[in-house]
Amino acid sequence: MTTTRRGRVGAAAAAAAAATALFLASACAPGPSGGGDTTPAAPTNEVSKDIASAGEVTLAVWDQNTDGGISEAQEQLNAEFEKMYPNVTIDRTVESFSDLKTTLKLALSSNTPPDVVQANQGYPDMGAFVSGGMLRPLNDYAELYGWDGYYPKSLLEQNSFSSDGKTWQGDTLFGVSQTGEVVGIFYNRKLLAELGQPVPTTLAELDSAMAAAKAEGILPMAFGNLDKSPGIHLFGVVQAALAGAPAVTELVSGQGGAWTDEPSRNAAQEIARWAQQGYLTPGTNGVSRDDAIAEFSRGGALFTLTGTWMQQPLQDAMGTDVGFTTLTSESGPATTGGQGLAWAITSKSAHPDVAAAYIEFITNAKAAQLLLDTGNLPTVLPSDYQPEPGTLAADIATQYRDVQKADGEVPYLDYATPTFYDTITAGMQELLGGQADPQQFVDRLQKDYAAFLTSQK
Known part of the structure; x- marks a missing residue:
């Protein structure tokens, strides 16, 4: 099942409030801050598409897809993902763009952040999250799922930073986008x-x-x-x-x-x-x-x-x-x-393979057609798409x-x-x-x- 903002806003606010002090100390500006190195470590585990073997998983997802057609599309995609992987439950929190900017910065600093989030590109959000060690690098999943061939290079660059968060459009991918x-x-x-x-x-x-x-x-x-x-x-x-x-x-x-x-x-x-x-x-x-x-x-x-x-x-x-x-x-x-906000995996997610499979599912060519059917613009338009x-x-x-x-x-x-x-x-x-x-x-x-x-x- 999925839960909407009405059922989840209290949890979001609680997580935000609990993390305020930590965020202010560690994630206010690009580049490592405080006394320690906050650069996210490169993943060392082998990545896999075998989602069924992950066991029962509740995947916490935060997004800002509130407008008409995109909200409908997101609900459909979530339901189809759960149908394909019965062992996975999507626990969705949906916020407006401005609300997400406020609550997400705080929630990612907590000990129990969501697994998948939409992160605004650039220094204010993604750069701060990367420098704070809050997002998982995705270069390995880009290779596994072929994202580096599906998306134009210029769009991947907008979702990339140096590993320390100091340089936007760096060499490390931290998200992919669903919509153009x-x-x-x-x-x-x-x-x-x-x-x-x-x-x-x-x-x-x-x-x-x-x-x-x-x-x-x-x-x-x-x-x-x-x-x-x-x-x-x-x-x-x-x-x-x-x-x-x-x-x-x-x-x-x-x-x-x-x-x-x-x-x-x-x-x-x-x-x-x-x-x-x-x-x-x-x-x-x-x-x-x-x-x-x-x-x-x-x-x-x-x-x-x-x-x-x-x-x-x-x-x-x-x-x-x-x-x-x-x-x-x-x-x-x-x-x-x-492109729209980047879908990213948080560094503390216990289920990165499931999170990556979810991101692939809601952004791939099949998802693009569903987005078109619900009045949305996918990041990559099918070459044969010719509306009336x-x-x-x-x-x-x-x-x-x-x-x-x-x-x-x-x-x-x-x-x-x-x-x-x-x-x-x-x-x-x-x-x-x-x-x-x-x-x-x-x-x-x-x-x-x-x-x-x-x-x-």
Whole structure:
């Protein structure tokens, strides 16, 4: 049987509270901390696919697959896994993304962490977990299950670190992802046609369409930033359209550039102007992501900006009236995206072979088809997948393939430093609320970024 968040949230909170002191002492920043070496030891046992011989196993799994289609898919996959392996029971805890970021950091520090978790890539989460010795390296399982041949190298690199957690995109794999993701613009086909506007593929076209909507008394973009993480997506999309994917990728990876460079500053100016001119939902910092998307789905706005994980809910609500597009920079397609959170095995799991078999089961080619059937985007699209033209599914598949082919996907911006999630989300709330101007916003990002780069030398 599986247990949902309603039945498990108390246990999650208890584990989090019990581990707070230990986490704060050992896992606040990349690189070993405290007095001992926290680098995870390389696994020494031979790995196996023989799950039946593991005996009766309860596999504790924590994930953030809460949205419509992906929640349905996860339940189906869990049930099918238990049917294939009757000796295994999946004990599932499901949290929202923001809740998981809070509770997981604490629970992994306890003596009884879950076996399998979804870990956000980059320094703030995966890097801290790796440096704290909390995640098991997966290179051996990648060889056993062929993950290093199934997934594009660039996506495996996003789920990799050096073994000490100091270098993102290092030589050690710590997770694989189940879903592909593209952050872009969902649009109301009917309203866009009535306004006589083309489907926007550039920032200028998007701005023109929003101005036309505003002139007709239509909310240009339903956008809620109460949850904080949507602000990262908004800035990421606009920044990529102005700077291009190569420049932003280098910036996030610490390979070049600065957050105070002209394209980033111009992106902040553009977003501040949208807020000032009423292009975004009024009081956007006090509006939840779900409420903003619901407003769009009811026909209350021309656009909403979010990720492809909202495909099934919007398709269910709007049918053929909803479309999806991404923006192109001067250097080609460019938008935030790549893949969903990495599925990882905790270092204290007593059942790593079972955990690896579970991850393989929910991410392989067969799982990809189930994900498509439930309105989701798998990390690796089947080569013969061709959805009906003119549908939301077709729009998303086309954009995902085109952006990947052009190397136009930019990593999520919060991967940049251990503290960047808090820095950029707070900064975006101030920028949207008018408490900070664009220069102050980019200065704040650069201060965090520069301090981290200095600490790495």
